Amino acid sequence: MAAVISPELKREIEALASLDLGDLRIRWRQHLRTAPPPHLSRPLMVRLVAYRIQARMLGDLDRDSARLLDRIAKERLRRRAAAERAAKPKAPPLVPPIPTPGLRPGTLLVREFGGEVHTVTVVAGGFAWRETTYASLSEVARAITGTRWNGPRFFGLRDKVVTRAPSSGDEPFMAVAAGGIA
Numbered sequence: 001m002a003a004v005i006s007p008e009l010k011r012e013i014e015a016l017a018s019l020d021l022g023d024l025r026i027r028w029r030q031h032l033r034t035a036p037p038p039h040l041s042r043p044l045m046v047r048l049v050a051y052r053i054q055a056r057m058l059g060d061l062d063r064d065s066a067r068l069l070d071r072i073a074k075e076r077l078r079r080r081a082a083a084e085r086a087a088k089p090k091a092p093p094l095v096p097p098i099p100t101p102g103l104r105p106g107t108l109l110v111r112e113f114g115g116e117v118h119t120v121t122v123v124a125g126g127f128a129w130r131e132t133t134y135a136s137l138s139e140v141a142r143a144i145t146g147t148r149w150n151g152p153r154f155f156g157l158r159d160k161v162v163t164r165a166p167s168s169g170d171e172p173f174m175a176v177a178a179g180g181i182a
Contacts, residue, residue: 006057012053013050016053031049031052103157109127109137111155114145127139137151137152139151
């Protein structure tokens, strides 16, 4: 049911538009019993004071309507916050480090050098080649070539995608590197 606006109410609301900012703040304090926010614009202040005057004379919103409006406002704020979170540039995904090739005992490394095929077996204490155990692949490469080599590079284990060994530890794995400088 629509309420009839009395001439007195109409006059009071129209008078708000002619008030300067200082007088409008005084009216704000009278009707809302708080200090007006300093950043509030004059037109918005006029509207809010006019609403409070009307609510006092004609009656404010019922409790259910006020709750509905509060729920709508909270949902809007929640959606806005979600949209802002989605709009923020996301950090690039972390790239996991490349797993280091874990050579398990039983793995065979094969390399052709000087017209001869050399087979090295990974053992628990290092690397076995021609019935001798070496502590590192670089020592094996030096024994094969007679010069200083980076062992993993000599056997083709560096700068390449390494095929993972079978999951069961019983089966030997063979990494084959062909070519190279003779």
